[in-house]
Amino acid sequence: MNFMEKIAFAARKNNSLVCVGLDPDLAKLPECVKNCADPIFEFNKQIIDATKDLVCAYKPQAAYYAGQDCDESLKKSIAYIKKNAPDVPVILDVKRGDIGSTAEYYAKEAFERYNADAVTVNPYMGLDAVKPFLDYADKGVIILCRTSNPHSGDLQNLVADGLPLYKHVAKLVRDNWNYNRNAALVVGATYPEELKELREMCPELPFLVPGVGAQGGDVEKVVKFGCDKTWGGIIVNSSRGIIYASKGDDFAGKSGAAARDLRDMINSFR
């Protein structure tokens, strides 16, 4: 199965549009995993075990592993998902953007070294920066469009030819970059009106939607404005709200409960 088939299958099988952001911060891990040989892997493993029937995807954020010098924990975590939750695709959140030969190495990093099913990519450098990823036709390529952060408008809201920059990105992806039918967009939950307009512009592109939970995005609006008529069409990411639902010995069980709550809340609005 390619990424698009895999996410559709997982969303239907688990009746869920929830994606768990695996962003483990050593300083924030529960005491009970801190003394393990590989605390980050142990933490992820227990979260995965507790949530694998409740989600449509996992999204490890590469910076947490790179910044804490634990690439091996990332590799092991993805391998663990492939073995124990083989139906659930892995989106490696790297937001890379570089040209030709360099982008090819980043694609190799994500898809071969780490064996991810999909990757996030930055569009600022244009097609050259995205093509080496798109050319892996079986893999998903999720392109930053309207991001959820407070200053995302610094560039994304600049209006050219009557359209804000982020809509130019959406158009490029819809009309030119989706030649392998493996592209998707990152659209933050914190700007629901813009999510609505983007869904109208791009009825066939899946959206990865960060920003519910800690960042304050409104789940009801995200679902009402973002869902399409296929498997759902939105991948709603929550990181802190799920992985840090408890910092006690019961963290895994609580993460499962938080994933279930978010799944049910999303489904109640569909």
Place this chain on the structure above:
Amino acid sequence: MNFMEKIAFAARKNNSLVCVGLDPDLAKLPECVKNCADPIFEFNKQIIDATKDLVCAYKPQAAYYAGQDCDESLKKSIAYIKKNAPDVPVILDVKRGDIGSTAEYYAKEAFERYNADAVTVNPYMGLDAVKPFLDYADKGVIILCRTSNPHSGDLQNLVADGLPLYKHVAKLVRDNWNYNRNAALVVGATYPEELKELREMCPELPFLVPGVGAQGGDVEKVVKFGCDKTWGGIIVNSSRGIIYASKGDDFAGKSGAAARDLRDMINSFR
């Protein structure tokens, strides 16, 4: 010394505006290093030994190390520069761009795990994505503005309020993001007219200029349009033209000769 002082010092001491891009591709390395325990490190080491008095900076491209699963070779190469060419700053070319807490981990990766003096960053997500880097006041933060690749205009040339996107980036950096006086811009050599206009707009920002050599940028125009009246103000990167000057046993000597030639050509136009 902070990055800005360090690059000025190295440029003056070595009378050079050349930056060597350390982008080693295992498949392209000379036979004579292929059987070493760590071929990439051995290759870099010999290139560094041969060029360290001829350059103002080194720029390892992180993708080559990440994509070939040899982060350790990157770490050792930077450590080798710090020990054996301590005056020459290291720009880690990562082009990261992500929000708050995640960007903090990327900054940690570049500045603490790898001990780089400067880093390249993508502006698409706005100030949140750049601030965690800028807040390391001693480090350099080189922001993508007008990149050298063929499709760079897909977004960068979109005109908003009478200015192309890349000039909005230049203005943001000049007026708002340079609060620690540690920002610089990436401006490709392949668009010399735009380099000229950017220099007029931003007389005080250093430019990292990729795209001479293999990509076809015109050195004379880069120097005439880009140089400022301080230490020079441009960091002219060449990767393939220097590191693959020869693929024989004489590769290191030839890389030194190529760096010297580029240095002298640049200086002849100053």
